[in-house]
Amino acid sequence: MPNMERYPEHVRPFLIPEPAGDMVYVCLDCGQTHPTDDLLYTCPGCGGVLLIEDRDFDRLTKIPGRTWQDIFDFRRTLNHPGLRGVFNYHELVAPNVPLEDVIYLGEGHTPIIQANEALAAEVGRTFYFKNDGQNPSASFKDRGMACALSCLNHLVRSKNLGKVLAVCASTGDTSASAALYAAYLSDKVASAVLLPAGKVTPAQLGQPLAAGARVFEIPGVFDDAMKVVEELSDNYHVALLNSKNAWRIRGQETYSYEVAQWFDWDVSDKAVFVPIGNAGNITAVMAGFLTLIKLGIIDGLPRIVGVQSEHADPVYRYYLEPDEEKRVWQPVTVRPSVAQAAMIGNPVSMPRVIRLVREYNQRAGQKRVNVVQVTEQAIMDNMLLANRNGHIVCTQGGECLAGLRRAHADGVLSAGEEAVLDATAHALKFADFMQMYFDDAFDPAFGITPREELKNRPESIAPEVECPAPGRPLEDEKFRAFVEATAAMVARKLGLRKK
Ligand SMILES: *Cc1c(COP(=O)(O)O)cnc(C)c1O
Ligand SMILES: [Zn+2]
Secondary structure (H helix, E strand, C coil): CCCHHHCCCCCHHHCCCCCCCCEEEEECCCCCEEECCCCCCECCCCCCEEEEEECCCHHHHCCCHHHHHHHHHHHCCCCCHHHCHHHHHHHHHCCCCCHHHCCCCCCCCCCEEECCHHHHHHHCCCEEEEEHHHCCCCECHHHHHHHHHHHHHHHHHHCCCCCEEEEEECCCHHHHHHHHHHHHCCCCEEEEEEEECCCCCHHHHHHHHHCCCEEEEECCCHHHHHHHHHHHHHHCCCEECCCCCHHHHHHHCHHHHHHHHHCCCCCCCEEEEEECCCCHHHHHHHHHHHHHHHCCCCCCCCEEEEEEECCCCHHHHHHHCCCHHHCCCCCCCCCCCCCHHHCCCCCCCHHHHHHHHHHHHHHHCCCCEEEEEECHHHHHHHHHHHHCCCCCECHHHHHHHHHHHHHHHCCCCCCCCEEEEEECEEHHHHHHHHHHHHCCCCCHHHCCCCCHHHCCCCCCCCCCCCCCECCECCCHHHHHHHHHHHHHHHHHHHCCCCC
């Protein structure tokens, strides 16, 4: 038990929460509610998409917003494994889960890094990357997975379910994350993942294999594998870990809580950029800020800007029509995209997006959500530009930067508005796309021509003396000759002056 004397009196009673809340699934189609002590992914009544609601949310509004800020700020200094990471915001995530059932693998509280002066000047605006690639499986998916697996852990233990099989379809990162968290719970959860064959990077394929998941490669693109997983979860006893699982959304809402906390709970002058694939993340980001404003933890909502590649842009197309009444939802057929994690033509969370965009704009009293479209060329160029300025962003992070430049050029942002870009995964997961750029080796379907100034290649140094090899070191004289000759060649290539 931590020493409570260290903390101000007004936060002490709240720092270590007891299980609470009245959590229910709410169907976005028919409005029915369903209990959460069963695993549900679609409405048993009508098949609609679900979100989770706390019917006892009012208890939280009795605590002033300022006090909530203090609770979350002071709680970060507690050494309590059940209140680390996304569960720092326990009351807003899964208040029904007792702290001893929380799974923490180091997710959340990712850094927000301000762009240097040169990059900000090139873009024309102050902006930051929030590095969600610095999560344990190297993508933001760990936020939702920590929540979903903590809930599953609680359910399995409290209902004696025995061992469950968790399944997901994935563009690469969901499966990496699901397999990792399931591996931690390997006495209770086994995992199987379905990947579109050849459509995930080698790193993303290696992750679930290393974590011991059953890995199935399915013909087609993600949208096809998703349908197979839905068929499985409708007809067999499995736990679904796709973002149809509404607990994943709850966990991902912490992205917004952390952004607000980082900026001292004032985000009204911020524009938060999110790449859109299956649309779970943008759903969560909007829902998160809405929760904060309902509790008076923030006073104003930030702008939200969704970004899509022109090779997978159904959400962008939907919002092109300004008149809400006239909008028609239409999935698209995707084309190859370097933002492969977002290469989705029929996002599962679209009903959630439509609901939340409406609520978000209503609450803000103005249009506060935009969607912009970017080219494949701009995604790759900006990914590399960001990496060249000290950011570890993946292609989807490059997509966000491309989106910021698009929004800036189109006059979407207000004067003085600062941008926070979601770097959704680590650059290393997408090393093969960088390599294709350096080698000018993209299939023409991508439509990418590398810019000479962003290309980079290793330079081979082969001095004309005897060289060492693994297990075959050189003797003193020869080694001396090797070092001198090699250093001289490197110095010549770099144009170094002698001291
Ligand atoms: C999943 C993912 C996305 C897309 O998020 P959605 O919730 O599917 O919209 C973007 N970037 C990365 C790196 C991802 O793993
Ligand atoms: Zn329903």
